[in-house]
Amino acid sequence: MARRKKIYEGKAKILYEGPEPGTLVQYFKDDATAFNAQKKDVIEGKGVLNNRLSEFFMTGLNQIGVPTHFLKRLNMREQLVRSCEIIPLEIIVRNYAAGSLTQRLGIAEGTQLPRPIVEYCYKDDALGDPLVTEEHIAAFGWASQQDMDDVLSLALRVNDFMSGVMLAVGIRLVDFKIEIGRVYEGDFQRLVVADEISPDSCRLWDIETGQKLDKDVFRRDLGNLTDAYSEVARRLGVMPKNSGHAKPTLIN
Ligand code: UDP
Numbered sequence: 001m002a003r004r005k006k007i008y009e010g011k012a013k014i015l016y017e018g019p020e021p022g023t024l025v026q027y028f029k030d031d032a033t034a035f036n037a038q039k040k041d042v043i044e045g046k047g048v049l050n051n052r053l054s055e056f057f058m059t060g061l062n063q064i065g066v067p068t069h070f071l072k073r074l075n076m077r078e079q080l081v082r083s084c085e086i087i088p089l090e091i092i093v094r095n096y097a098a099g100s101l102t103q104r105l106g107i108a109e110g111t112q113l114p115r116p117i118v119e120y121c122y123k124d125d126a127l128g129d130p131l132v133t134e135e136h137i138a139a140f141g142w143a144s145q146q147d148m149d150d151v152l153s154l155a156l157r158v159n160d161f162m163s164g165v166m167l168a169v170g171i172r173l174v175d176f177k178i179e180i181g182r183v184y185e186g187d188f189q190r191l192v193v194a195d196e197i198s199p200d201s202c203r204l205w206d207i208e209t210g211q212k213l214d215k216d217v218f219r220r221d222l223g224n225l226t227d228a229y230s231e232v233a234r235r236l237g238v239m240p241k242n243s244g245h246a247k248p249t250l251i252n
Contacts, residue, residue: 024083034219049229050198056238057197068193084181090121093159094175150191169235174203
């Protein structure tokens with residue numbers, strides 16, 4: 001059998017050429033990294049959980065008319081996605097203060113923000129993904145003003161959707177990061193939510209106890225990461241069929 005072509009390998013995922021033009025296969029690895037890859041580990045089962053959770057969130061977004069790159073899940077670790085040109089920005093939406101915001105502005109962790117705050121970081125590992133303003137984005141041509149209007153509106157719609165879904169299962173969406181890509185259709189381009197939406201890229205706190213159910217468990221050595229992600233999956237009813245317990249059956 002011919003070996004499929006690897007298009008790109010990142011820290012947590014691999015992209016392979018898809019079965020049809022304009023498609024890619026997105027493979028979720030078990031690798032976990034933090035602090036710009038200075039902290040690394042392999043967390044068995046993380047990729048399986050993130051594949052399922054990202055499928056769940058992207059499917060929901062598609063259903064409410066927020067376009068995403070997600071087409072279908074293929075197996076435990078892979079999903080078929082539309083190929084797109086990623087805007088080189090990490091789009092961060094914050095509802096409560098945490099992480100770099102608390103450090104930058106000295107706001108206590110957990111403080112509710114007066115309104116959702118959207119930030120942009122330039123995607124460049126060598127530079128540590130620096131925070132940038134719309135001035136930089138326009139001046140360096142990373143995205144047009146029209147793109148940025150659409151990016152902001154998509155980011156806020158994702159925030160409303162994700163906040164509601166999480167609230168329904170007793171979880172607070174503190175903040176999250178998304179990436180957005182351009183899909184070309186003839187002479188037109190449209191923007192879609194791409195990459196992944198999972199506990200790797202969100203901060204999720206239990207509303208009652210404040211327990212962290214996201215990658216901070218790994219960043220700060222707070223316990224078992226797959227237990228935290230499995231709890232999110234369990235509450236959302238996102239579990240592989242026939243597994244009545246919190247841990248998914250790991251096949252590959
Ligand atoms: N985030 C991410 N990838 C990054 C940087 C941030 O997924 O490269 C997510 C992070 O998990 C959190 C949100 O974006 O949910 C805001 O992150 P922050 O700026 O506070 O940075 P951090 O403290 O995670 O370094």
